[in-house]
Amino acid sequence: MTTYYYxxxxxxxxxxxxxxxxxxxxxxxxxxxxxxxxxxxxxxVSTLLSGDTLYVxxxxxxxxxxxxxxxxxxxxxxxxxxxxxxxxxGYIEIIGYQDTIDxxxxxxxxxxxxxxxxxxxxxxxxNINVVGSYGGGMFRIQNGAxxxxxxxENTRTGSGIGYALDILEGFASRCELIGNYSTASPADDxxxxxxxxxxxxxxxxxxxxxxxAHGISARRHALPILISNNIIVTNLDVDGSGxxxxxxxxxxxxxxxxxxxxxxxxxxxxxxxxxxxxxxxDNRCSLYVSGNIISNCVNGINxxxxxxxxxxxxxxxxxxxxxxxDNFYHACTTSTTNCNSEINITVLSSDPFVDAANKDFTIARxxxxxxxxxxxxxxxxxxxxTITRNALVNIAPFTTTDSGIFSLGTGGVGDTVNVSGRxxxxxxxxxxxxxxx
Amino acid sequence: MxxxxxxxxxxxxxxxxxxxxxxxxxxARGADFANKWAQVxxxxxxxxxxxxxxxxxxxGVSRLTGADINAVAGxxxxxxSEISGATAQAVISKPCVRPLLYTPDSNI
Numbered sequence: 001m002t003t004y005y006y007x008x009x010x011x012x013x014x015x016x017x018x019x020x021x022x023x024x025x026x027x028x029x030x031x032x033x034x035x036x037x038x039x040x041x042x043x044x045v046s047t048l049l050s051g052d053t054l055y056v057x058x059x060x061x062x063x064x065x066x067x068x069x070x071x072x073x074x075x076x077x078x079x080x081x082x083x084x085x086x087x088x089x090g091y092i093e094i095i096g097y098q099d100t101i102d103x104x105x106x107x108x109x110x111x112x113x114x115x116x117x118x119x120x121x122x123x124x125x126x127n128i129n130v131v132g133s134y135g136g137g138m139f140r141i142q143n144g145a146x147x148x149x150x151x152x153e154n155t156r157t158g159s160g161i162g163y164a165l166d167i168l169e170g171f172a173s174r175c176e177l178i179g180n181y182s183t184a185s186p187a188d189d190x191x192x193x194x195x196x197x198x199x200x201x202x203x204x205x206x207x208x209x210x211x212x213a214h215g216i217s218a219r220r221h222a223l224p225i226l227i228s229n230n231i232i233v234t235n236l237d238v239d240g241s242g243x244x245x246x247x248x249x250x251x252x253x254x255x256x257x258x259x260x261x262x263x264x265x266x267x268x269x270x271x272x273x274x275x276x277x278x279x280x281x282d283n284r285c286s287l288y289v290s291g292n293i294i295s296n297c298v299n300g301i302n303x304x305x306x307x308x309x310x311x312x313x314x315x316x317x318x319x320x321x322x323x324x325x326d327n328f329y330h331a332c333t334t335s336t337t338n339c340n341s342e343i344n345i346t347v348l349s350s351d352p353f354v355d356a357a358n359k360d361f362t363i364a365r366x367x368x369x370x371x372x373x374x375x376x377x378x379x380x381x382x383x384x385x386t387i388t389r390n391a392l393v394n395i396a397p398f399t400t401t402d403s404g405i406f407s408l409g410t411g412g413v414g415d416t417v418n419v420s421g422r423x424x425x426x427x428x429x430x431x432x433x434x435x436x437x
Numbered sequence: 438m439x440x441x442x443x444x445x446x447x448x449x450x451x452x453x454x455x456x457x458x459x460x461x462x463x464x465a466r467g468a469d470f471a472n473k474w475a476q477v478x479x480x481x482x483x484x485x486x487x488x489x490x491x492x493x494x495x496x497g498v499s500r501l502t503g504a505d506i507n508a509v510a511g512x513x514x515x516x517x518s519e520i521s522g523a524t525a526q527a528v529i530s531k532p533c534v535r536p537l538l539y540t541p542d543s544n545i
Contacts, residue, residue: 237539242466269538296535298455333458333534334450357538 001051001081001088004032006044008059014039019057042066050076051083051090056128058098062110068134070117073143077121092120096127096150104149111138118145118170125150135160137194141170144199153178154192157211157239165193167200175205182211184243188252191217198223202230209234212243214250215270222284224259231361234270247275248297255285255306264291266353266361273297273332278304286321289339293352295330301337308340328352362412449532457532460520462539464529467517469541474510476545483507 005022012021014029016039023029023039031037031047041056041063048054056063081090096107104127111132117140118125125141126148132138133156141147147165152175156162162181165172172193179192189196191214192207198221207230209215215232218225227249234246248267254260254276267273273294276287287307294300307322324342330352337345354362416425427433440446481487487503494500519525 240469242462244462269535331535333454357536 001083001090002032002049003053003055004044004048005055005057006039006041006063007057008061008063009057016044019055022057025063040066042069045069045071045094048092048094049088050074050078050092051081051088053093053095055101056094056096056107058096058105058107062108062131064110064112065114065116068114068117070115071120071123074120077123079122091122091124093124093126094128095125096129106150115140117142118147119143120145122146124148131155135162137161137163137166139164140166140168141172142168144169144171146171146173147175148172149174151176151178153180155180157182161190161194162213163191163194165202167193167195167202169199171200172202173204177205177207179209179213180211180238181209181213182239182241182243183213184241184245186213186246186250188219188250189217190214191246191250193217195225195227196220199225201226201228203228205230207232208236209246210236210238211241212237212246214246215248215267216250218249218251218254218257218260220253221257221260224261225257226261227263227265228261229264231266231268232270233268233359236269245271247272248294249274251276254287254304255283257285257287259286259288261288262290262292263288265293267292267294268296268356268361270294270297272299272302274301275299276301276303276307278306287323289324289342290326293328293330294332294336295348295352295356296332298333299335299338300329300332301327301339301342302335303339308338454532454534457529458535458537460529461526461533461537464517464520464526465537465539465541467513467521470513471517472541472543473545474513476543478510481506481510 004016005019006016006025007019007022008025010020010022010024012018014024014027015021016023016029016032023044025040027039028036029039031039031043032049032052033047035047037043042065044054046069076087076089077091078089079091083089096105097103098105098107106127106129109128109130111130111134113133115134115136115138119140119142121143123145125146128150130139130150130152132154134154135156138154139147139152147170152164154162154164157180162179164177164179165175177192181190183190192209193202193216195202195216195218200221202216203226207215212235215234216227218227232248234248235244237243248270249262251257251260251274262274274289274292289301301324322341324337324339326344327337327342328346328348329336330348336347348368350368352363352365352368354360354364413426413429425435427435482503485502485504489501489506520529
């Protein structure tokens with residue numbers, strides 16, 4: 001249950017027990033587990049004991065890894081911190097900051113060609129900003145690990161897959177996940193976010209697959225997964241290759257999933273907004289697909305024949321547990337949905353967003369959503385009377401720069417945001433003026 | 438008389454509209470190509486003996502010459518002249534559903 005500090009600009013004793021004496025990345029010193037070693041980020045993280053917290057301060061240069069970092073499971077990890085006979089139990093935390101602890105700003109990392117696999121149970125990483133180029137999952141969470149309020153960009157464009165985040169039983173929340181992988185014909189597993197195992201969840205994230213890969217690939221889960229309240233943008237053609245076949249959520253073998261929930265996401269500029277192509281003969285699924293806003297896609301929802309087949313035809317072996325409904329569609333080139341059992345389909349005749357091409361997914365007219373406004377939770381400003389960005393989809397009502405700093409150049413007059421526990425309101429565009437509110 | 442044949446409607450939505458979006462994109466890429474070609478055309482003599490040394494023969498990729506590149510540019514220019522006029526643009530744009538996100542630039 002010890003709190004440690006990591007700061008590569010620190011000039012103290014490097015015992016890691018205070019910011020002044022933070023682990024500096026290069027000094028030989030005592031590690032959290034009592035061994036002596038050079039206090040690189042890898043070595044410090046690898047020796048954290050259950051229940052420890054590591055605060056990581058943004059340094060003048062991005063923190064690099066000395067090799068791929070894989071934290072194994074630990075028998076003492078668990079949801080509750082306690083000590084028994086001098087032995088620590090509980091979860092570990094790795095939390096970035098810039099000026100003061102818990103300022104919720106991000107510490108910069110450059111993983112280079114390495115991967116960080118956080119496999120400890122209940123481990124938590126928060127407030128990091130990572131650029132890297134790893135062929136598989138640049139950052140992986142497994143065994144119930146969590147990542148929050150972080151930005152991960154995998155710059156790899158080929159030779160590998162290029163997940164920014166690999167979720168193998170983990171939870172991601174309020175992250176920006178960027179993939180640059182370039183492909184004209186994305187394979188099932190070529191995506192910015194990979195979900196290929198059990199009990200994964202991703203919510204309130206911004207996911208961008210820039211050059212033709214899928215946004216999220218969710219394949220063959222035997223246990224539940226959840227994809228909710230995300231903004232998923234694909235096929236931006238950043239590299240000019242003209243690739244446009246990435247799907248927003250690509251879910252082959254979908255009938256193998258057990259309790260697969262896709263709800264309240266915004267999916268933009270995809271080939272198929274949600275693709276559920278023909279699958280294995282397993283039928284163990286419950287599929288909940290509701291409340292999504294699918295815009296600017298060739299096909300909104302595109303399901304395989306076996307999701308539409310009559311129940312008395314054995315080749316199509318889905319006969320229950322399909323819940324498609326209350327989705328919204330706008331500007332879908334070929335079709336909105338081909339799911340025969342979908343109900344309450346709403347087709348919007350005008351662009352629901354303020355300026356999606358420039359990544360402003362503010363709901364332009366909440367009244368467009370008609371009856372749905374009764375079902376969606378509206379997020380409101382601090383005053384309680386201002387509908388903020390993504391009012392119908394509870395994405396964070398502010399933007400951040402690459403280094404995790406709130407950008408004062410965005411937002412409209414009247415917008416209210418919360419940063420590090422403080423509330424600000426924009427009162428003028430020219431000049432840009434924000435006031436503490 | 439209204440066209441209500443489901444096969445015709447399927448053809449419109451699964452073929453005509455997506456293809457028009459593709460052609461519209463190609464037109465925008467064509468403008469981009471013109472910007473870039475204007476800057477680099479001088480690097481490519483129209484000569485079949487001037488090879489592009491990109492070292493990709495061992496990948497099974499064709500070896501190109503200055504003449505090949507000029508020939509491609511000629512085809513592009515011809516094709517683009519057909520689809521870049523105001524009339525053609527209007528024809529192609531009407532079936533399109535999605536806004537075009539791509540913007541031509543001058544960066545090589």
